[in-house]
Amino acid sequence: MWIAKRAPELKTVLIAGGLVLTLAMGVRHGFGFWLQPISQANGWTRETYSLAMALQNLMWGVFGPFAGVIADRIGTARVVLVGALFYAAALLWMALVTQPTLFVIGAGALGGAALACTAFGAISGIVGRVAPAEKRSWAFGISSAASSFGQFVLMPVEQQLISATGWQNAFYVLAGLLLVVMIPMSWYLREPVYQEQGGHQQSIGEAIREAFAYKPFLLLVAGYFVCGFQVVFIGVHLPAYLKDKGIMDPNVAVIALALIGLFNIFGSYYAGKFGGILPKRYLLSSIYITRSVVVALFLLAPLSTASVYVFAAAMGFLWLSTVPLTNGVVASIFGVKYMSMLSGFVFFSHQVGSFLGVWLGGYLFTKEGSYNTVWMITIALGVFAALVNLPINEKPIVRKPALA
Template sequence: MFTAARAPQLKTVLLASGLVLTLAMGVRHGFGFWLQPISQAHGWTRETFSLAMALQNLMWGVFGPFAGMAADRFGTARVVIAGALFYMFGLLWMALVAQPTLFIVGSGILIGAALACTAFGAISGIIGRIAPAERRSWAFGISSAASSFGQFALMPVEQQLISSSGWQNAFFVLAALQVLVMIPMAFKLREPAHITGHGPQQSILEATREAFAYRPFLFLLAGYFVCGFQLVFIGVHMPAYLRDKGIIDPNVAVIALALIGLFNIFGSYYAGHLGGRFPKRYLLATIYITRAVVIALFLLAPLSSWSVYIFACAMGLLWLSTVPLTNGVIAGIFGVKYLSMLSGFVFFSHQVGSFLGVWLGGYLYTRQGNYDMVWGITIALGVFAALINLPINEKEIVRAPAVLA
């Protein structure tokens, strides 16, 4: 039986997972800074690098359920160690490979696998099992805030590394950090086997079938698709979009993306806090419709560095605030035994959206010479996601009682 006294301390788990998420998500959010220097160095169009980023996000989603299964079965620590190694090799691949197809496929698989093993899906299970039910949404908020801190803290570092030492050497430095920071933190994420096994007596296949046969789970999948589309399009294409519009100073994009990370620390934390007090489906719907409004106002307002900063602050409050709420809904409905796996399935939908968002950005820009159509799609999808979250039933699923032999 689960007892808090025998479980790893929640504070230790949150600190270690926070550092893993800080590094994993901080590096990932900064990939947009490499779009122009890599494209110029190799003579590629923006579509080539965009396709590589799109495949990374898609493979992150593809590997997510399997990384979650492994974390639920074998423990989070082993999965994070594997992820740190994948991350290191993926960054080295991006630095050294100049052939477009190999760059796209190799970086897509390696970085995708790395993120699946070190980001929210793999980490969520141990947090959900360690945190008491009444503090679970808050704990998810803390972990989301840590990833946002990574975006805030590491983006200026990444831009400075590129400027001072070149884009290849910047990859080398970040590759070393993966193993030097993540692996020691992974050993803090070990959990006793009895905690991993706590929950309904279901097989992986039974838990998967149950989830996909339950309509609220499908609504979460649809909403998270939109989340991925919006965030990755903005994160990867914002620097290039601003330059196209006449804001040539690269520091504006750096500051904007850092502001998104800074304000998302507060947005994620308070989303998790409010998720323990109010229906999470209403909070999710509010986040999505507000994103649509903020994007529309940004496009309608005269563009300046200050309008970019205001947009970044507003989007930052909404950026990853969906994560603690979505994970909280999953844990509340299905329990925590297979939380990493089920979060991985939902995140796969997120990454399908990410793939389309980043790839369409590059594809439509190449064909039309602007991002106008993609911005319009992000607004329409925000309205759709708000509506699809409203009917979600957050109550614990009713299971038939087990039949004793």
């Protein structure tokens, strides 16, 4: 059995998990750079590649709870190891397959499974179990900051790889990098099988039924849908939007996405830090409403390189700052035994939003010739998420004796 005899140190988990998240999320956030070169090389409209990315995000959510169950039951290490293999396979598929339907299905299924095994859902469980309760929100913030660091570092790398070696070779290089880093790091994420002390041992089915019968959990799920819609639409379609609006220098989009990653390092860290001090529901509501304000101001202001960078910095601070807070609420309410699984269910809602955001971006652009409608939906959803997060009760759930 490839399971540790004792729990790893928090520092070890944060470093190893941080490196996995850095690569997993850094590569994923750069997929927008391939939208135009792949579409042009294969003679596709933007809708085909958008559909592939939309399906990938949806399957990430579908596979998330299953990856979480496995991580909770046999440990995070094996899940990350398998995820690394899936990730490399997904990149090779995207480099080699030219038939539209096969491209969409393969990139969606392989990429979704890879991200379910290497991103927040899988890593959050071990972080929550290893971190003391008083440091848990902070530790989630560190993990989210690591993924943001990956976006900041890898965005320019991915763009330069595409420019210097071609879009296909860029996939090959990244596939090799993922394997070289993620496989060794999975070894440091080995953990013992955790058991609740005393009383009735809650089963997986009981945990699922308990969560979905609890209104605060459903409100959290609804709010997280909006997060997915907003960030994935912007992440995938912003480069094309800027080009359509006359900003032809591709470096502007590269710098903008890198700025999102840079400022999200600080946003994620401080969200986790303040989440241990202030009510997380109020912080989440503030983030969502501020996103809507930032998007509205970006659309109303004259578009320029400077306005793009200001928008990117502001959105970056808000980008993944919802992650440590959302995971923190789940841990606060339900505990950490099924942390990865329950986070996976919440994240499924996030990915349904991601699917709609990235697909609607391509679909409505094809139909209307602009992204205006999707921007308006993005603003309205931010207001909705701000409202549904306000009444969430973060206190530990009071279980009936049968579930105690």
